[in-house]
Amino acid sequence: MGTVYAKSEEHSSILPSITQEPIRSEPQQQSDSREIYLDGVKARVDKIHVDGLARTKDDIIEDCIRDLFKATDFQDVLLKAHRARLKLDELGCFKSIAVFIDTSKGTGASPDGLEVTFNVTEFKRITGGVTTQVGNNEGALLIGMKAPNLFGRGERVQVEYSHGSKRTTNFNLAFVKPMRGKYRPIFTTSVFQSNSEWPVSGYKELDRGLLLDFGFHSTPLIKHNLQWEATIRDLAVLSRNTSFEVREQAGLSLKSSLKHIISIDLRDDVIFPTLGSLLQLTSEAAGLGGDVGFLKNEFFVQGNYSIAEDFVLQGTLSGGYMRGLSNDMKIGMSDTYYLGGPLSLRGFQMRGVGPHSEGDALGSLAYWASGLHLFTPLPFRPGRGGFGDLFKTHLFITAGNVGDFRLGEHNLMEALAANVRISYGLGLALRLGNMARVEVNYCFPYMYEKGDQVHPGIQFGIGVQFV
Template identity: 45%
Template structure:
């Protein structure tokens, strides 16, 4: 039960007078009114910060509504992320002159001051080890100061070290409306494209919900130093080396109705990202990226999933630069299966150059393994699936019509199909072991037929 309902006996009766508990029935439709709400356990939290979370309990008109509003208030307190535990006690009011229908509600909380730890997580074919530390409720109104250092190693020996510091402030006590300020530093070796990058930046973000989904508006100012990874890095990548200063504004809107983020049965995901770089610095472009996923259970535990993604970008200004670290890349065991990571599109001496546009579609049929799926057992983490992936990369030319650009992107498409096993890793990542048959590919593509293994948080 989310809360505890206490019914006290009249004064003057001891435990010896009532040796056995008596059964009592509660009419949840009986009139009830909350006269007082107490919050115990506050140390740093300001009381005015919590008023909006508990004030609806005073609107209840019967006992059922009292219980429902208390549970809703508890949920809102937990969403703030500043309490370890929240407990509810509902009791009859002892205030002078109180009637039998008057109640008192007490929330007992335990504040969460510090948090942190060492974690290991799977990324897009990466294994990441991270150290996190955080100070919660810094000024008593839900603020958080967090620091994170992560070391990532790709299964093909790409290295990535990153450090982040962020200050988060919920606005008007709403954890879904936040202001985030921060800074970061990263060092990345991108083996498949023959370069390494060091970057240092600052950012400010504002997140808020709406009727069409959750929004994130973010500004980034970052200095980047791009270098050749080795002496064998080809000239088309070497000539892009050097320092760039990028100042960009990015808007992301996400609508997600899926019942599970990794192995959903129903629901859809729509995510659209728009970015403009050019608010200063020497990088200027417009970049658009969209992802759509639809899920439908056609028979018990048999799910059809249809996915699509596309993106395009345009460089702006004659003296502005668009370098390889801002481009799109396609291919990999969780996206365009049957190809290596960054395996589709232009390459030079085995190094992927990236493109200005791409599109990708996928169709999956998921079926359960014989481990009693849906009953909370081992089988809930596994699925078998058959799939078809099709996609292409290219460039959008502004001097051509929309029809001409679509025709260009639809020519020389890549196609692969296969089947395999999917393992759900918590609620953030998945692992796939597939047998893939690439049907259509082009000269220069890095094809990966047969057994293909992948781990990641994003998939199509």
């Protein structure tokens, strides 16, 4: 059932790649290979060693590794050792974690007994640096500093400041506390300030607020985040040409909201998945104080299917709906839905689909968007096995709609299907490590409305989550 590529050293090392093929053992001094099948190989863990601990407390380590003692065969040992390594990594205490397995030695060793050793290297008391980050079609310079593992159980304080290429700035001061338990709970509290400009909508916004986040796993594959956010928002016009509809919303507002996020990620890779699916559900209720009030629900689904070697068909579907709580509470422009741009409906300008006033995108209360993509290797496979594997040929067709649809309408499906925007095209996609994907596409808007702002021709996009 599993495959491990091992090299003869002081201990037998485990690599995290496990496939549906037999083991190939490749000794360092021999050229011949042999197949080893893990099916039915009985094994149990007698001892677990964790080397390299200095500040980290024993109880939080024991909570991460105790399931290893429940393993009944060798394959189960491999899987549980890999999961234990992931739990240790989630603590944020260690710079590196290596796993070694050896047969049990000494008195009391069982015939099928194994000893598992985790070799860890703890972070220094204070770390920091200057890096770059990409996302949402923007690059940013990030300056960060953190004090990891403050009290020996994964607690950390971190400070981050970023300056984006589109004149956005963000400051965040956070305290993170992992907790014990099979649900892997993590509590985060942060104070933030965010400054952003939206020329396509004619406004700029300054947010200052407090965020409380409680994350946990109901199953190993289902992650939940419960959040409470209180934000003071200052919306201002960007220029003298800003439309009257945008000017009406200028000024201070207070938003207090509860949010629940569910994530199920079964993909084999984040940037270029070849199989698996992703499901994200987000529900938000604002109006627990302040003058902003609404109920909002949104979903994102992605499925990937490998039709041939390195030929992947990907389908995406997303949608959202929101409504106000009362006439006394408003819905800000930063809360409504927008559609269009290289990360959503390609072939249209950023926020180019939907209602506009004097060229400013106003946003809507509902939307849906879908995409069908085919990723293939470059023609003739140049640079195969190296730099060329970072590039993919990309063919796509996207469709969507945005507007103030009402769930109570009898012709809701007709309203969703009416005035559908469609675009298609082809281009190149580039992998930037595990950070982001870059797309350079030649787009053809096929169906659009009179007020839409189309973008035929070459379009550049950079981000992680694309429709």
